[in-house]
Amino acid sequence: QKEVEQDPGPLSVPEGAIVSLNCTYSNSAFQYFMWYRQYSRKGPELLMYTYSSGNKEDGRFTAQVDKSSKYISLFIRDSQPSDSATYLCAMSDGNAGKSTFGDGTTLTVKP
Amino acid sequence: EAQVTQNPRYLITVTGKKLTVTCSQNMNHEYMSWYRQDPGLGLRQIYYSMNVEVTDKGDVPEGYKVSRKEKRNFPLILESPSPNQTSLYFCASSLYGPIEAFFGQGTRLTVV
Secondary structure (H helix, E strand, O other), X not given: OOOEEEOOOOEEEEOOOOEEEEEEEOOOOOOEEEEEEEOOOOOOEEEEEEEOOEXXXXXXXXXXXXXXXXXXXXXXXXXXXXXXXEEEEEEEOXXXXXXXXXXXXXXXXXX | OOOEEEEOOEEEEOOOOOEEEEEEEOOOXXXXXXXXXXXXXXXEEEEEEEXXXXXXXXXXXXXXXXXXXOOXXXXXXXXXXXXXXXXXXXXXXXXXXXXXXXXXOOEEEEEO
16 A cells, blocks of 8 residues: 555546545654646646645645545645646655655646 | 756666766755656655765665765766666755755656
8 A cells, every 4th residue: 555645536627616636645754745736748846835734725725634534635726727737745754855745636627 | 047957858778878867956955856757656756865975765766876976966877777767757856855845847768
């Protein structure tokens, strides 16, 4: 079993929809939770980073961490065609240099 | 402009021919890391470096070497490439460990 499992998708939604992207994990030592967006033929770019549990909001994006359930989510409000990309969750315990990524969810937002 | 630069972007090579993929960052970051990305397997960490002359293995280090002689550079060395090392490779850097990482644009390597 993988340490980080991500909903595989692909996900296709109409423009303006609310999107929910999710990851579960098994390592209770994870303290740092990241979401990256990766456009085709590009490197991942950091969207949001959360330490420990709770919510964090940045514009149309909200990251949510529930450590008791070992579950993290990224919500995208008012989704736009430019949000079409692969979204990767990543986690780290912060004590060493290692990070673990989910496999990614490919999102398509249709105009 | 803050960036992580990888070279080359594309490379086709033959089995056993040593190669080096360079990575350079201009943000004075202490932490650098190499990943490979494969369909169905996601991004997997190969090696990372917390600072100059400090390197450590990630999850898939076999067949790879790295060095960190200067803060800005972190080359990935394949001494004897094999076809199972055909992949998309990314270098990343950050100020504090594997958090808030900046990624390079990727190197697509094909070993025949």
